[in-house]
Amino acid sequence: MKVVDIAVKKVYRFNCPNCQSRLEADTKELEDIGGKVCKFYCPVCRKERYITWSELRKKIVYEGEGTQK
Numbered sequence: 001m002k003v004v005d006i007a008v009k010k011v012y013r014f015n016c017p018n019c020q021s022r023l024e025a026d027t028k029e030l031e032d033i034g035g036k037v038c039k040f041y042c043p044v045c046r047k048e049r050y051i052t053w054s055e056l057r058k059k060i061v062y063e064g065e066g067t068q069k
Contacts, residue, residue, distance in 0.1 A: 005062040012056040016042045
């Protein structure tokens with residue numbers, strides 16, 4: 001067995017429900033408030049916003065991703 005890629009972190013991509021800005025948040029930047037809803041701070045609106053977990057798209061970031069080989 002060989003290691004292909006090592007996962008570094010898990011991030012979520014989503015659009016702000018108010019300003020429609022494309023955002024990417026680390027798991028610790030989203031606060032679960034229950035009821036399938038999470039709270040986050042939008043840097044564009046400069047306010048706390050709410051979004052459902054189903055609207056988030058998960059992305060795994062791997063070691064060395066984004067570098068030219």
